[in-house]
Amino acid sequence: MPFPDKTSDNVLDKVLIIGLGLIGGSLARSLKQSGHCREVVGHSYRDYSLKKGVELGVIDGYSLDLDEALAGVEVVVVATPVLIAQDTLRNIFTRVGPDTVVTDVASVKGSLLQAAREGCGGEVPPNLVLGHPIAGSERNGLDASSADLFVDHRVILTPTVETAPAALEKVRRMWLSTGARVQELAVAEHDAILAATSHLPHVLAYALVDALAHSEASQDIFNFAAGGFRDFTRIASSDPVMWRDIALGNREELLRAIDMFAAHLQRLRNAVDTGDGEAMHKIFTHAKATRDAFAAKKGSD
Amino acid sequence: MPFPDKTSDNVLDKVLIIGLGLIGGSLARSLKQSGHCREVVGHSYRDYSLKKGVELGVIDGYSLDLDEALAGVEVVVVATPVLIAQDTLRNIFTRVGPDTVVTDVASVKGSLLQAAREGCGGEVPPNLVLGHPIAGSERNGLDASSADLFVDHRVILTPTVETAPAALEKVRRMWLSTGARVQELAVAEHDAILAATSHLPHVLAYALVDALAHSEASQDIFNFAAGGFRDFTRIASSDPVMWRDIALGNREELLRAIDMFAAHLQRLRNAVDTGDGEAMHKIFTHAKATRDAFAAKKGSD
Numbered sequence: 243m244p245f246p247d248k249t250s251d252n253v254l255d256k257v258l259i260i261g262l263g264l265i266g267g268s269l270a271r272s273l274k275q276s277g278h279c280r281e282v283v284g285h286s287y288r289d290y291s292l293k294k295g296v297e298l299g300v301i302d303g304y305s306l307d308l309d310e311a312l313a314g315v316e317v318v319v320v321a322t323p324v325l326i327a328q329d330t331l332r333n334i335f336t337r338v339g340p341d342t343v344v345t346d347v348a349s350v351k352g353s354l355l356q357a358a359r360e361g362c363g364g365e366v367p368p369n370l371v372l373g374h375p376i377a378g379s380e381r382n383g384l385d386a387s388s389a390d391l392f393v394d395h396r397v398i399l400t401p402t403v404e405t406a407p408a409a410l411e412k413v414r415r416m417w418l419s420t421g422a423r424v425q426e427l428a429v430a431e432h433d434a435i436l437a438a439t440s441h442l443p444h445v446l447a448y449a450l451v452d453a454l455a456h457s458e459a460s461q462d463i464f465n466f467a468a469g470g471f472r473d474f475t476r477i478a479s480s481d482p483v484m485w486r487d488i489a490l491g492n493r494e495e496l497l498r499a500i501d502m503f504a505a506h507l508q509r510l511r512n513a514v515d516t517g518d519g520e521a522m523h524k525i526f527t528h529a530k531a532t533r534d535a536f537a538a539k540k541g542s543d
Numbered sequence: 544m545p546f547p548d549k550t551s552d553n554v555l556d557k558v559l560i561i562g563l564g565l566i567g568g569s570l571a572r573s574l575k576q577s578g579h580c581r582e583v584v585g586h587s588y589r590d591y592s593l594k595k596g597v598e599l600g601v602i603d604g605y606s607l608d609l610d611e612a613l614a615g616v617e618v619v620v621v622a623t624p625v626l627i628a629q630d631t632l633r634n635i636f637t638r639v640g641p642d643t644v645v646t647d648v649a650s651v652k653g654s655l656l657q658a659a660r661e662g663c664g665g666e667v668p669p670n671l672v673l674g675h676p677i678a679g680s681e682r683n684g685l686d687a688s689s690a691d692l693f694v695d696h697r698v699i700l701t702p703t704v705e706t707a708p709a710a711l712e713k714v715r716r717m718w719l720s721t722g723a724r725v726q727e728l729a730v731a732e733h734d735a736i737l738a739a740t741s742h743l744p745h746v747l748a749y750a751l752v753d754a755l756a757h758s759e760a761s762q763d764i765f766n767f768a769a770g771g772f773r774d775f776t777r778i779a780s781s782d783p784v785m786w787r788d789i790a791l792g793n794r795e796e797l798l799r800a801i802d803m804f805a806a807h808l809q810r811l812r813n814a815v816d817t818g819d820g821e822a823m824h825k826i827f828t829h830a831k832a833t834r835d836a837f838a839a840k841k842g843s844d
Binding site: 325376377379395396398431434435436438439440442443444445446447448449450451452453454455456457459462463464466467468470471472473474475476477478479480481482483485486487489490493496497500501502503504505506507508509510511513514515517519522523525526527528529530532533534535536537539540 | 626677678696697699732735736737739740741743744745746747748749750751752753754755756757758760763764765767768769770771772773774775776777778779780781782783784786787788790791794797798801802803804805806807808809810811812814815816818820823824826827828829830831833834835836837838840841
């Protein structure tokens with residue numbers, strides 16, 4: 243039997259994925275492979291990855307026209323960088339009815355909620371379920387996509403009081419079908435937590451590599467850098483457009499996180515400057531204990 | 544034949560390793576295993592790891608008395624944290640003659656050169672060859688030591704104009720016997736490069752984990768942190784005493800590196816604050832290109 247029984251609540255009829263990169267491509271692969279969705283189609287502003295997606299069997303078809311792409315779709319997944327996602331959500335909500343569930347995969351939620359509201363005459367649409375799979379890597383694009391990208395990874399959904407329970411359930415089941423663990427957070431909570439654990443570290447890694455690349459001894463520096471440096475800067479190899487958009491899309495929380503970090507760095511700098519070994523030892527010991535506990539919980543170093 | 548022919552210039556008669564942790568223990572194991580040294584003995588201010596070292600066959604014997612430990616030794620390797628290494632170098636040079644070669648393994652060189660000079664009545668001792676194997680991990684102690692820790696890793700030696708060529712050659716060959724690649728840098732150059740590539744990233748990782756641990760949402764933050772965060776903060780699991788000592792021992796260069804970083808972070812913060820996507824994109828793109836080139840050269844991501 244090529245497709246699971248459509249009478250089951252678990253199975254989706256037609257899903258549209260907008261943006262066929264690492265996340266969109268991986269979701270398409272997973273939905274096709276598991277049979278959780280009968281038909282997966284794509285849309286983008288250019289056809290390069292879409293053509294490739296059809297050739298590879300990642301999607302069943304595509305349209306470059308948004309109206310055409312949206313026809314008969316049960317769930318729309320916006321999987322573009324954040325700034326395009328904002329525009330796309332505004333456009334979608336002028337086009338779809340309440341029966342089409344709209345979700346996304348971006349690393350920021352507040353500015354997308356705002357964009358959807360703008361597309362909906364100021365109201366939060368009940369068929370909107372913003373979501374964020376915490377998966378990915380510094381590699382990107384359809385070539386890096388994989389049907390098991392989400393297995394055992396978290397997906398955070400951020401429903402609001404306006405969200406229709408049936409819409410939430412549909413998106414929740416879609417992600418469960420990929421092997422992900424689904425959790426819920428408030429929009430503001432999501433954006434604050436992601437600013438701290440993801441957006442800030444990316445900014446720090448970019449700032450460090452940028453600073454070293456501009457230093458006089460740049461060549462020597464990179465010649466003598468070792469394993470710790472490689473791990474520490476890995477995320478500076480991430481996609482610049484994606485991260486520019488995230489920084490712009492989660493501006494307030496990111497600024498707050500940068501300022502909090504800068505204050506702690508300054509405190510540590512003062513300890514170095516005054517030769518206060520005791521203060522340093524206390525900070526390092528506390529940080530190590532926290533990091534060790536985190537690593538132990540995650541079951542890895 | 545249990546030991547290589549002592550007539551060969553390559554073979555050392557007796558090496559004393561002071562401090563039997565990850566680096567000291569790994570060097571002892573390697574020298575014993577390769578037969579590059581006939582006898583490896585240990586010294587420390589307490590006997591815990593020394594006893595264990597003898598039991599495990601990592602060293603042939605030890606003494607808690609420095610004078611006794613130094614008797615008949617051809618090469619002394621100071622492998623303690625930096626502050627103890629400073630004291631130890633001062634002490635050693637009041638005790639050894641010009642035929643005993645003295646080296647170390649610390650991540651800072653300027654402050655150790657100064658300490659050795661102090662022990663030598665203000666002169667730089669010709670039998671001093673400061674060295675730094677760029678190997679290690681956030682694990683530490685004799686238990687984590689291994690005879691192949693240095694294979695294909697860099698060891699930087701920092702001879703001065705006063706250094707005796709024969710002393711330099713002895714230390715160089717010792718490290719070559721471990722499978723390391725040996726290079727030379729000036730003391731000041733070493734300290735500036737290591738501040739940028741190693742000491743600064745450690746300080747940033749410690750400061751980040753410290754900042755997050757102090758934030759109100761600390762529990763949620765660590766619950767939702769993912770792979771990028773794990774890599775980025777791995778070095779915050781390093782030994783606090785070792786890193787306190789390095790920060791104190793390379794104070795000037797570390798402060799310079801922190802300030803350089805803070806200026807670049809501020810620049811990036813301003814771009815976020817003013818919504819200057821173009822500036823951000825430029826910084827991220829430049830950083831990614833630099834990081835990608837570094838990773839490609841190192842043959843890993």
